[in-house]
Amino acid sequence: MELDTVFITLLLAAIFSSLAPYQFEYVQTSMNCTEAQKYCRNNYSDLASIRNSADVTELLKIVNGASRVWIGLVKTVRSEWKWSLGDPVFYTARDSLYRNWASNQPNNDQYNCAYMSQDGLWCNDNCATQRFFICYNHSSKGFILVQQSMSWRSAQSFCRSNHRDLSSVRNQSENQQIQQLMNTGGVTAAWIGLFRDSWEWSDKSKSSFRNWVSNEPNNIGGIENATVLVISGDRKELWEDWPCDSQFTFICQDQFVLIKQNLSWSEALTYCRQNHVDLVSVPSPQIEQRVMSVARRASTAAVWMGLRYSCGVNTWLWSNGEVVCYQNWAAGNSTGSHYCREQRVGAVQSAGDQRWVSLPPTLSLNFICSGP
Known part of the structure; x- marks a missing residue:
């Protein structure tokens, strides 16, 4: 089968069920949040987005x-x-948008947390109200009813410490499961993981993961419209809102993510398309410098890029369909009529001058994905 048609295998959908971490870069120069955002967009991709607690650990x-x-x-x-369990991989299609509000709900712009009543319908309430709550667990138990009265934020912390998170409700079947769990336990109302806020990520990513300190965001003075991650002390790992003109060092994320798994070229392509955007393309020397920097961290001698030789047009193409214009091949690697017989794809060397090499697609190498 020609590589033009080798894209998706169902096997990998089961193997790779979660998103790989972003490639994070720490910048040790203090700037205000606008300057930091501009710096990240000029030199990497954007300021760091966080999708789950694993990303926090990486930072x-x-x-x-x-x-x-x-x-x-x-x-x-x-x-x-939005849902407290903010990792986009947890949701498919439009099930993150499932709602089952009671009539005339939500009914107050100041009440930003949701609970389920015994009839399975949802209402919004003051997040400080003390209620029982529903956690979600990775195990076969699924939903866990916790019969301790807590505020929504305290319930969220409990679920993240003891299970995974406050429960999301992705469809009517899950709604009925939780309703039955509540009715069996004699509970008339319980917090679920739905909350409302006006915060979004600089790169417009869909993660609704939040990890605020208990009394944050508090918008002191009405000017705290940006977010810091606390690195040390009793608030370590948690977030605070700060005025954008404050001066802090910052974390960028790169759109180029090194995956240290050894896969064939087509498996790597599938992985990148399922978890990011695509295998990386290198249209310019500027982009190449960033890709080379990422490739130097690899555990294999070469790293897959989105390069493939197309016999149909007798030239090299990127996996996104664009013709290769900028090139940086090692000697003897760029052309050859035998490529149609042997099938060849492209990789960048992880050491030395880091020029490009043509290799059989069945080799197992690390690879670089491009993100949003």
């Missing part, structure tokens, strides 16, 4: 000598309902 590993750093969460004028 903490790379920061040295700072108590707080900017991340990419900024306040907007829009207010939307």
Whole structure:
């Protein structure tokens, strides 16, 4: 089968069920949040977005000598309902948009947390109200009814510490499961993981993951519209809102993500398309410098890029369909009529001068994905 048609295998859909981490870069220069955002967009992709607690852990590993750093969460004028379990991979199609509000709900712009009543319908309420709540667990138990009265934020912390998160409700079947769990336990109302806020990520990513300190965001003075991650002390790993003109070091994310798994070229292509955007393309020397920097961290001698030789047009193409214009081949690797017989794809060397090499697609190598 020609590589033009080799894209998706169902096997990998089961193997790779979660998103790989972003490639995070720590910048040790203090700037205000606007300057930090501009710097990240000019030199990487954007200020860091965080999708889950694993991303928080990755960020903490790379920061040295700072108590707080900017991340990419900024306040907007829009207010939307979102799930506490913010990892996009947990949702398919439009099931993150499932709602089962009672009549005339939500009914108060100041009440930003949702609970389920015993009839399975949802209402909004003051997040400080003390209620029982529903956690979601990875195990076969699924939904867990916790019969302790807590505020929504305290319930969220409990679920994240003891299970995974406050429960999302993705469809009517899950709604009925939770309703039955509540009725069996004699509970008339319980918090679920739906909340409303006006914060969004600088790169417009869909993650609704939030990890605020208990009394944050508090918008002191009405000017706290940007977010820092606390690196040390009793608030470590948690977030605070700060005025954008404050000066902090910051974390960027790169759109180029090194995956240290050894896969064939077509498996790598499938992985990138399922978890990011595509295998990386290198249209210019500027982009190449960033890709080379990422490739140097690889555990294999070469790293797959989105290069494939097309016999149909007798030239090299990127996996997104664009013709290769800028090239940086090692000697003897760029052309050859035998490529149609042998099938060849492209990789960048991870050491030395890091020129490009043509290789059989069945080799197992690390690879670089491009993100949004």
